[in-house]
Amino acid sequence: xxxxxxxxxxxxxxxxxxxxxxxxxxxxxxxxxxxxxxxxxxxxxxxxxxxxxxxxxxxxxxxxxxxxxxxxxxxxxxxxxxxxxxxxxxxxxxxxxxxxxxxxxxxxxxxxxxxxxxxxxxxxxxxxxxxxxxxxxxxxxxxxxxxxxxxxxxxxxxxxxxxxxxxxxxxxxxxxxxxxxxxxxxxxxxxxxxxxxxxxxxxxxxxxxxxxxxxxxxxxxxxxxxxxxxxxxxxxxxxxxxxxxxxxxxxxxxxxxxxxxxxxxxxxxxxxxxxxxxxxxxxxxxxxxxxxxxxxxxxxxxxxxxxxxxxxxxxxxxxxxxxxxxxxxxxxxxxxxxxxxxxxxxxxxxxxx
Amino acid sequence: xxxxxxxxxxxxxxxxxxxxxxxxxxxxxxxxxxxxxxxxxxxxxxxxxxxxxxxxxxxxxxxxxxxxxxxxxxxxxxxxxxxxxxxxxxxxxxxxxxxxxxxxxxxxxxxxxxxxxxxxxxxxxxxxxxxxxxxxxxxxxxxxxxxxxxxxxxxxxxxxxxxxxxxxxxxxxxxxxxxxxxxxxxxxxxxxxxxxxxxxxxxxxxxxxxxxxxxxxxxxxxxxxxxxxxxxxxxxxxxxxxxxxxxxxxxxxxxxxxxxxxxxxxxxxxxxxxxxxxx
Ligand SMILES: Nc1ncnc2c1ncn2[C@@H]1O[C@H](COP(=O)(O)OP(=O)(O)OP(=O)(O)O)[C@@H](O)[C@H]1O
Ligand SMILES: [Mg+2]
Numbered sequence: 001x002x003x004x005x006x007x008x009x010x011x012x013x014x015x016x017x018x019x020x021x022x023x024x025x026x027x028x029x030x031x032x033x034x035x036x037x038x039x040x041x042x043x044x045x046x047x048x049x050x051x052x053x054x055x056x057x058x059x060x061x062x063x064x065x066x067x068x069x070x071x072x073x074x075x076x077x078x079x080x081x082x083x084x085x086x087x088x089x090x091x092x093x094x095x096x097x098x099x100x101x102x103x104x105x106x107x108x109x110x111x112x113x114x115x116x117x118x119x120x121x122x123x124x125x126x127x128x129x130x131x132x133x134x135x136x137x138x139x140x141x142x143x144x145x146x147x148x149x150x151x152x153x154x155x156x157x158x159x160x161x162x163x164x165x166x167x168x169x170x171x172x173x174x175x176x177x178x179x180x181x182x183x184x185x186x187x188x189x190x191x192x193x194x195x196x197x198x199x200x201x202x203x204x205x206x207x208x209x210x211x212x213x214x215x216x217x218x219x220x221x222x223x224x225x226x227x228x229x230x231x232x233x234x235x236x237x238x239x240x241x242x243x244x245x246x247x248x249x250x251x252x253x254x255x256x257x258x259x260x261x262x263x264x265x266x267x268x269x270x271x272x273x274x275x276x277x278x279x280x281x282x283x284x285x286x287x288x289x290x291x292x293x294x295x296x297x298x299x300x301x302x303x304x305x306x307x308x309x310x311x312x313x314x315x316x317x318x319x320x321x322x323x324x325x326x327x328x329x330x331x332x333x334x335x336x337x338x339x340x341x342x343x344x345x346x347x348x349x350x351x352x353x
Numbered sequence: 354x355x356x357x358x359x360x361x362x363x364x365x366x367x368x369x370x371x372x373x374x375x376x377x378x379x380x381x382x383x384x385x386x387x388x389x390x391x392x393x394x395x396x397x398x399x400x401x402x403x404x405x406x407x408x409x410x411x412x413x414x415x416x417x418x419x420x421x422x423x424x425x426x427x428x429x430x431x432x433x434x435x436x437x438x439x440x441x442x443x444x445x446x447x448x449x450x451x452x453x454x455x456x457x458x459x460x461x462x463x464x465x466x467x468x469x470x471x472x473x474x475x476x477x478x479x480x481x482x483x484x485x486x487x488x489x490x491x492x493x494x495x496x497x498x499x500x501x502x503x504x505x506x507x508x509x510x511x512x513x514x515x516x517x518x519x520x521x522x523x524x525x526x527x528x529x530x531x532x533x534x535x536x537x538x539x540x541x542x543x544x545x546x547x548x549x550x551x552x553x554x555x556x557x558x559x560x561x562x563x564x565x566x567x568x569x570x571x572x573x574x575x576x577x578x579x580x581x582x583x584x585x586x587x588x589x590x591x592x593x594x595x596x597x598x599x600x601x602x603x604x605x606x607x608x609x610x611x612x613x614x615x616x617x618x619x620x621x622x623x624x625x626x627x628x629x630x631x632x
Contacts, residue, residue: 026460231472238467240453244416248447249520250440250468295460296453 029293029301036289036304040088043311047087048080050319078211086210086274087314087328088307089218091281093271095289095306096229098282099299100264103236104257105166108343111283112268115173116180118282120150121272123180125202130191139202140217140273147269150176155261205278206327207314214274221270228263229299236260240296278329280336281306281313287343309335366392367427367556368413368443368524374421375408375580382408383580386422390524390573395550396558397567400577401601406560407448409577410526413558414445426524440468444522448529448560450513452501458512459497462487465519487518490545506533514542518549525549526558531566539563543570568592569615576600592616 048060053075055063063072098111105115112118124146125139134142154176158168184203188196201208235256238246247253268282286302293301309332317326368390375383382405390396390413398406411417413424415431424431431439444465452461465487466480488494491511496504501512510533517525527546531539547570549555561567567574568588575585578600584591597605597618604621 234467234470234475237453238464241464242447242451244411244445244447245450247416247436248414248440248445249464250437252436290455295455295457 026293026295029295029298032289032292033301033304036301036308040304040308040311043308043315044084044088047084047311047315047318048076050315051075051080082212082215083207083210083314084311086214086218087207087310089215089222090207090271090275090278091285091307091310092222092303093218093225093267093306094278094281094310095285096225096299096303097264097267097271098284098306099286099289099297099302100236100260100267101282102286103240103297104260104264105169106240107166107170108287109283110166110170111286112264113277113279113282114177115169116154116176117147117151117173117265117268118272118277119177119180119184121147121269122202122277123184124149125273125276126184126187126199129199129202130187130195143202143273143276144269147272148265150180151261151265151269201327202276204327205272205276205329205332206325207275207310207317208325208327210275218270218274221267221274225263225267228259232256232259232263233299236299237296276327276329278310278313279333280340281309281332284336284339285309288339365425365428366390368558369425370409370413370419370422371425372422373409373412373419373424375405375412375417376420377408381580384421386580386582388413388575388582390556390558392556393550393553394556394573395546395571396556396573396575397571398558398560398575398577399562399564399567399600400583404577405580406577407528408580410445410528410558410560411447414443414526415439416445437468440520440522442522443524443526444517444520445526446513446517446528446530448532452509454502456501457497458493458499458501458504458515459484459488461501461512462493462497462515462519465516468520483519483521487515490518491515492541507535507538510534511538511542514545523554524556524558528560529562530559531561531563539566546570564592564597564618565610568617569610569613588615592618 045057045060049055049057053071055072055075059068059072060076062068063076068076094112101110101112101115102108104110121143125143127146128134128142129139132138132142154169154172157172158165160168188199191199235246235251238249238251239253239256239260243253246256271278285306286297289301289305290297292305310328313331313335314328316331317328320326320331366389370386370388373383373386373388374381375386386405386409388409398409400406408417412419415424418432426434426439426442462484463476463480466476466483469480469483470476485494488497491514493508493511493515496508496512501509504512510530514527514530517527530546531542534542543559543566546557546559550557550572559567559570571588573585574588574591576583576591576596583600584596592607594605594607597603597607605618606621607616607618609615610617
């Protein structure tokens with residue numbers, strides 16, 4: 001048996017080889033991702049320790065390994081762990097879908113919230129809850145349906161000359177967002193006050209009251225998408241060099257792009273169905289990671305960064321405003337909004353937009 | 354079935370196109386266009402702007418499906434191959450290419466290996482050898498760790514060429530590989546094309562605007578105008594003042610290249626031939 005060995009010949013091409021098998025990796029991307037995972041673990045531990053019922057890290061580990069008191073078990077297993085896992089998984093899904101859409105549109109603004117899918121999912125949920133009078137689970141279904149229908153309509157309108165064009169997707173998406181926004185406002189205005197309050201959770205993403213059911217939904221979404229995401233990464237990278245070049249290298253351009261759009265839509269819709277439209281994570285995570293790793297947007301690092309942002313954001317929401325049930329969408333909106341402003345400023349300076 | 358084709362070369366040249374009709378939407382660029390790329394040749398395609406050279410190259414590489422007719426690669430319609438199989442036999446360097454932000458030269462050139470890679474076998478010694486050789490042949494080895502978007506136009510052009518070389522295809526189509534290059538680098542790139550062809554492993558097709566260089570380097574020259582092949586053959590036989598006049602509407606005289614004896618096109622001086630250039 002040969003041990004896995006790292007072979008590095010040139011600065012930018014490193015591979016991990018094991019017998020016949022070998023995978024390419026970029027040292028800087030792996031390093032950055034490793035640091036993000038480390039930070040995630042630290043903040044996760046902080047999250048498990050803090051709250052109305054503070055625990056020491058020792059107690060947390062004890063409880064996780066089955067040696068905790070009943071109260072501790074209740075707090076960890078029923079309250080904090082599902083909430084933490086939901087945050088991490090939703091963050092993974094949002095970060096990954098953001099990376100996919102930004103790559104397909106070749107535009108850092110090409111994230112699901114700008115392209116209308118997030119709003120579509122919200123509108124679906126709000127309509128289900130207010131018009132059909134559904135409960136939480138129905139709201140989730142509505143979000144999934146809303147997200148997919150919006151995506152289908154946006155793709156259809158952006159389709160021209162045998163393919164979907166990145167910039168058209170963004171333009172059509174912005175228009176769709178505006179339309180759906182006014183639809184949601186209309187529905188909320190017509191609704192009774194307490195109904196409207198319930199529907200409102202679907203307009204600002206929140207992890208309040210996240211339980212194992214949420215973990216299951218988003219966990220399943222992420223699990224199903226892992227293999228397709230890993231398998232399509234290289235093709236996605238080649239697509240960024242233009243259709244002609246990618247196809248010249250043997251990438252089936254139209255098929256690959258369609259698959260990417262489906263994967264991105266599923267991940268985004270799953271995230272919104274679980275936790276509502278958490279703002280700007282999909283937009284900011286891939287770009288922050290791109291700056292840390294160098295190179296272009298890639299899915300796995302972006303997904304990890306998304307998870308980190310959401311864990312930190314949720315912790316902030318709980319810590320800074322402990323008595324208010326502050327939805328996690330607010331801190332992510334602050335982080336992401338600041339980031340977006342900075343991005344636009346940078347781009348206008350480089351006059352690339 | 355495809356392995357059969359590799360072991361027993363079918364009769365005729367590896368890359369042919371028969372009776373093509375090429376169009377973008379409603380705009381017809383070429384009709385009844387047939388072309389045969391001689392094996393082991395350095396074929397140069399010349400012709401005025403917008404006559405359809407790039408379009409022809411795109412259809413030969415299956416980037417553009419003909420509305421009529423077919424492109425035949427190794428005896429079989431090119432549209433019937435799996436994409437990666439085409440990419441292992443035929444490489445294309447498009448006229449313009451965009452490098453993603455923040456990618457290094459080595460990274461970009463390595464992408465040329467994609468058709469040879471598998472999901473769990475992404476990088477082999479062959480890949481290493483091919484990338485190193487491509488970098489060296491294009492004089493870009495010392496740029497390997499630089500970022501592509503920080504290179505000069507000419508350096509970038511050579512990096513793209515390195516990527517196409519790393520693909521290691523027996524057929525190589527290059528669309529204006531010498532744009533942006535100074536005269537020394539132009540000659541270097543064309544020398545490289547000649548070397549590739551002379552080594553006997555590759556058939557190289559180049560679209561070129563430099564008539565005199567095309568005539569010097571081509572073993573087979575194809576002159577196009579308005580989507581049609583006007584003349585083809587050895588440069589010495591086909592390059593005449595009449596041909597240049599009919600292809601470019603340009604009066605000229607032809608002399609022998611003092612270095613190689615190939616035809617040298619000397620445009621008529623303005624004084625002796627005052628005329629308004631057609632567009
Ligand atoms: N994507 C496209 N959509 C529509 N028309 C196109 C497209 N690409 C090229 N054309 C048109 O097809 C014709 C042939 O273009 P092509 O690019 O093949 O010319 P060319 O011979 O390569 O010219 P050049 O020497 O300038 O590169 C032109 O009239 C051009 O306007
Ligand atoms: Mg051209």
